[in-house]
Amino acid sequence: MHDIQAYLWPTPNALEELNVPYDLHLINIGKNEQFAPEFLKISPNNKIPAIIDQNPPSEFGEGALPIFESGVILQYLADYKKGEGAPDLYPKNPRERVRVNEWLTWQVGGLGPNMGQLNHFSSTNIDYAKERFSKEVDRLLGVMNKRLGEYKYLAGDNYTIADIASYNWVIYNDKAKAADTPFPNIKGWLERISERPAVKKAMEKATIPK
Incomplete structure (x- = not known):
């Protein structure tokens, strides 16, 4: 199991761009899987995408970190999870x-x-x-x-x-x-x-x- 668990439906995502290993969980919105109780624990707004970082940086404290809302996910991944050789998708300047x-x-x-x-x-x-x-x-x-x-x-x-x-x-x-x-x-x-x-x-x- 990788640190990042990604819950989404078929769309390109930043994880590949940032060279972040992840496990993919497809959420079939056509079958209303976004309303499943286990998914709502990750994304209370019943929307995709969402992720769980099983091993967040130490400044986030102990325990897995679930994140919903696409903009926040993109910012988090680019700031904290960028892999070796990945492009800078969120400049520090x-x-x-x-x-x-x-x-x-x-x-x-x-x-x-x-x-x-x-x-x-x-x-x-x-x-x-x-x-x-x-x-x-x-x-x-x-x-x-x-x-x-x-x-x-x-x-x-x-x-x-x-x-x-x-x-x-x-x-x-x-x-x-x-x-x-x-x-x-x-x-x-x-x-x-x-x-x-x-x-x-x-x-x-x-x-x-x-």
Whole structure:
């Protein structure tokens, strides 16, 4: 058993990028496994991802450390669990870290929730909700597209946890991936990240069981 126990559904994750050994536990949200009592002990908000660090650094005290909320997980892994030879995905430089935190928070508070609502209402006949969230997602993607026209990645010229957080949502957006996408800078960003060996490896590991 590895120190890190990762509970998620098929999405790329920072553990591969950071060269952190982990055991994968797929949580099938289609079968409501996120509501299982044992999972709620880790993630009381019944959302994925979540992790348990069986051997956290000494400053966290004794005992296993469960962590939920994707932004906090990304920050923790990058700060405390980075493996040998792994890239610096969360820079220590205060100015650079502010940029990463801005775009990480932008995803957690805006892009992710609105894409989630759009995905939900797209399968309903509630036209107002579909239009409302479709417009907001397009607005947010427009913000992102503009940023990626100025920089290679969201926080600047280096790939960071902010990119990981947004990629996990945008990769499933058909408009961003379309040949005639109105967001060409996002499409190029998606293609760059999709070619990363760690992303390919994570997707292979997180195959949806049949």
